[in-house]
Amino acid sequence: MKTAPILLLSLYAGLSPVLAVNVRDDFDAQNYPSGDVITRDVAVIGGGATGTYGAVKLRDAGKSVVLVEKEGLLGGHVNSYTDPSTGVSIDYGVQAFWNISVTRDYFALLNLTTGLYQPTPLTRFYADFQTGAPVEGVRSSFNFSAYAAQLEKYPQLLYSWDLPSPIPEDLLLPFGAFIQKYNLGDEAFDVYFSAQGVSNILDELTVHVFKFIDESFLSSVSGNAIVPTPNNAEIYAKASAYLGDDVLLSSTVVAAKRPANSSSSSSSGGGIRLIVQTPTGKKLIKASKLLISIPPLLSNTAPFDLSPTEQTLFSHWRSTDYYTMLLRNTGLPAGAQFANANASTATYNIPLLPAAYQITETRIPGLFYAWYGSPVRVTEDEVKEDVSSVIARLQNATTTAALEFVEFRSHTPFKLVVDAGAIGDGFYGELEAIQGQRDTWWTGAAFMSHDASVLYNFTQALLPGIIG
């Protein structure tokens, strides 16, 4: 009886060092076993397209780095799948890369073998996914010439957010009104279909469509796209091997200390402190510089000790939900691509979201992929239920009992944008001004556009500042 309180006390005593790290944010290296203190020149957060590029190039420039990624592997929006029986690989996330020098240089540094991107020939069917009924007369030729003629008026959009002042009102028109104004009806469905992951496109600001379906995209679809062999995941296999133990997978930053804003950031070295939750416990990162590549939503960046300026900027973002998946036993014909369409020509046959955009056979016979977008939050179960119902309708059946979800990937949050008011108030200029403040640099699609090659270029331009 008398031993109970003593036992309890000793239990608490035994736990106290752990509690000290768990309960409050402990930035003092002395409170960590030395093996749990990671000292580097640069800490990089997020191991998708831009974070991995940054980490590899900084290492190549002689800097020590650590890369923190929340998932169990690097790659971000890249989803590759290898058929266990035939060894054939397919990509059902990021498809291809614009063949420009920055892409070629990066792939060469990683010793990747590349080839021309060659999409699989498919037979296309248009159907209203809400009813399964075929839709006739959809205008689609993948001839973007009239759209491109409008886009060409704003060449600076490819590599920047430097908008003329005042901002041309065309750029802030809803894209539906822009289509009418410039008579782009023949190309509207193709722009919608290509801009997968964007919100309901006719309501979206024209500038956001221009940022997505940009010169890099138009050049890529006209034959200037490359892919690594055997699949896009190979980029990350090579990068993981190169970075070795400097990658922390399944890890997130739970608290951060960054130096106060100063104009002479290069002299303030060593001021970044990050507490990182890893599969082997909490670790402390001490770094001179920080490169953040994760979607900069408030919910995602809260642990980073945000300044009032950063908080205000990041409170403006709106994002979409976007999912990709692989399916077997669909009962759909071989070589088919089913494209969702609305019978109404009032919307150029463009259907409303949330919905699947397409259900398409991959190069692996019998394996289909589906891409699903939504301007509002949807759960994985809701998406799967909707996709199952759509497939049943396309089959003219009542159920899809045998349907199998082989893979299901979330690309949410996707396509971070701000509204016309914020753009008019100089949002993107203010965003650019935080680069380098507090020894922190920011990269990723939200800061530029959703093209990996353009983002490599954007990240490359930050490196001299980070290297200092």
Ligand SMILES: Cc1cc2nc3c(=O)[nH]c(=O)nc-3n(C[C@H](O)[C@H](O)[C@H](O)COP(=O)(O)OP(=O)(O)OC[C@H]3O[C@@H](n4cnc5c(N)ncnc54)[C@H](O)[C@@H]3O)c2cc1C
């Ligand atoms: C289905 C699909 C197809 C696409 N096809 C193409 C294409 O063919 N060509 C092309 O150029 N672009 C394509 N894109 C666009 C693509 O978004 C960009 O090319 C690029 O991947 C964006 O890079 P990023 O570094 O901003 O984001 P990501 O690649 O998403 O990297 C962000 C990383 O940060 C990690 N992360 C997020 N939060 C945290 C956190 N709190 N802590 C730690 N890590 C975190 C994520 O897991 C992820 O690995 C496609 C996108 C999708 C979704």
Ligand SMILES: *[C@@H]1O[C@H](CO)[C@@H](O)[C@H](O)[C@H]1NC(C)=O
């Ligand atoms: C990279 O971007 C800059 C603009 O920031 C541009 O001038 C340059 O041509 C780009 N380089 C490549 C290889 O695309």
Ligand SMILES: *[C@@H]1O[C@H](CO)[C@@H](O)[C@H](O)[C@H]1NC(C)=O
């Ligand atoms: C690429 O190959 C060279 C020569 O074999 C090697 O030194 C280098 O480490 C490799 N780089 C990567 C990223 O694997």
Ligand SMILES: *[C@@H]1O[C@H](CO)[C@@H](O)[C@H](O)[C@H]1NC(C)=O
């Ligand atoms: C990529 O571009 C380079 C330079 O223009 C060219 O030499 C190469 O053949 C292109 N690659 C492919 C696969 O088309």
Ligand SMILES: *[C@@H]1O[C@H](CO)[C@@H](O)[C@H](O)[C@H]1NC(C)=O
């Ligand atoms: C694309 O459309 C334009 C008209 O918008 C036309 O002049 C051109 O010939 C078309 N190109 C092809 C390859 O069909």
Ligand SMILES: *[C@@H]1O[C@H](CO)[C@@H](O)[C@H](O)[C@H]1NC(C)=O
């Ligand atoms: C940093 O300081 C400058 C003035 O020196 C100020 O204009 C800017 O808003 C500050 N940035 C942040 C992120 O606090």
Ligand SMILES: *[C@@H]1O[C@H](CO)[C@@H](O)[C@H](O)[C@H]1NC(C)=O
């Ligand atoms: C199809 O278009 C009609 C007319 O514009 C609209 O009322 C309806 O909501 C649309 N449905 C879908 C699923 O897009």
Ligand SMILES: *[C@@H]1O[C@H](CO)[C@@H](O)[C@H](O)[C@H]1NC(C)=O
């Ligand atoms: C389903 O039925 C429609 C006619 O109602 C037909 O046009 C369509 O091809 C059928 N779909 C399949 C997959 O058999």
